[in-house]
Amino acid sequence: MEITGRRKRATVKDVATEAGVSRGTVSRVLNGQPYVSEEAREAIEAAIAKVGFVPNRAARSLVMQSSQAIGLIVHEPHSLFVEDPNIGSILLGANAALSEADYQLSFLIADSARDIDRLARYLSGGLIDGVIIVSARVGDPITRAIAELRLPAAFVGHPRDIGDAAYVAIDNRGAAREITSRLVATGRRRIGMIAAALDRDSGSDRLAGFVDALGNRFDPQLVQRVPLYSYSDGQAGMRALLERSPDIDGVFASSDAVAAGAMAVLQDAGRVIPDDVGVVGFDDSSWAMRCDPPLSTVHQPAGDLGRAAAELVLQQLHGDDRDTGGRVLECPVVWRGSA
CATH class of the missing domain: 1.10.260.40 (lambda repressor-like DNA-binding domains)
Structure with missing residues (x-):
């Protein structure tokens, strides 16, 4: 036709x-x-x-001084979007809350310095009414830009330099301490950690919880630092730990994707899980059930985090400043066959 x-x-x-x-x-x-x-x-x-x-929403926005749009900014490399189910769950949770309030979600990615400059210009143009920020680091230029523009905002996570800004988070340190203690209780003697994303609060807090749980038994040589919560970083981290400490018999991986990569390397090396090495992760994402055996992990309520963050932004937009500080959601341990 x-x-x-x-x-x-x-x-x-x-x-x-x-x-x-x-x-x-x-x-x-x-x-x-x-x-x-x-x-x-x-x-x-x-x-x-x-x-x-x-x-015409654009024309209406000029009259009403409102775009009815909320930006969700994710400060992560593009490569992680395919691997990390948490990002999608946070997005869907936020979108559900915004849809109920008749707001549109605008998804914004900050992968590079150029992205950050572009986003700062975009945010200053009045095209969105508020923002949700995921994976912000301490000293993040996105955080500075939002503070300068005085946009209603809520963080998923709790970077240490956001002052009294609204945020929603989980107790990463407490949950890491709990699951590491469970791993210790299985009788493991040489427990290591693949510690990812130490440039943000979630990664550094999970390492702190691991150290708390081991106390005097903590050995810094059994911590392998990697950049991202990714499968490939889990593989690289596990190879490094095995080379340095072939007698390792327990591993806390700071995300499920990292744990899945570590398990693949262990199994390729002939190690039986959990008989030879017990492995635990963090997130309770789809990665956990793809592992064989299924992964013991911490349940992160990613969808609820996104919804709560969106509600905090809407609350600010409606002029309600009550209880817009921090919200901490529960994150229980889910024990399965990998440990």
């Missing part, structure tokens, strides 16, 4: 003509303003449906 031209977009004038009212009356209905009779309102709604009118 040949397309001969674009259909003309219906206008406010078209709606007014069809409904038999003035354009001003149509505008009042579209903007939710009072002083319109019920009869006129019903005629306008019927006319909108008949002529196929779609409000």
Whole structure:
């Protein structure tokens, strides 16, 4: 079928003509303003449906000084988006809360310095009303840009330099301490950690919890630092630990993806899990059930984190400053066959 031209977009004038009212009356209905009779309102709604009118949100934003859009900024490399199910779950949780409030989610990725500069310019343009920030680091330029613009914001996680800004998080340190203690209780003597993402609060807190649990038994030589919560970093970290300490019999991996990579290396090296080496992770993501045996881990309520962060931003937009500080959600240990 040949397309001969674009259909003309219906206008406010078209709606007014069809409904038999003035354009001003149509505008009042579209903007939710009072002083319109019920009869006129019903005629306008019927006319909108008949002529196929779609409000121009950009123009409406200029009048209302609101875009009805919230940005979700994820400060992670592009490569991690395919691997990390938590990002998708946070996004879906935030989107559900915003949809209920008739707000649109705008997904923004900060992978490079150029991305950060571009996002700072975008945020200053009034195209979004507030932001949710995931994976911010201490000293993050995104955090500085948001503070300078005074945008309503909520962090997923708790970087140490956000002052009294709203955030939603889990107790990474306490959960890491608990699952490491469970691993110790299985009788392991040489327990190491593949410690990822130490440039953000989640990674550094999980390492701190691991150290807490081991106490005097902690050996810094059994900690392998890696950059990201990724499968490939789990593989690299496990290879380094095996080379340095071939007698290792327990591993705490700071995410499920890292744990899955570590388990693959151990099994390729002929180690039986959990008989020879017990492995635990963190997240309770889809990675945990892909492992064989299934992975003991910490349940991170990623969807609830996204929803709670969105609710905190909406609360600020509605002028409600009550209890917009920190929220900490529960994250229980889920014990399976890997340890």
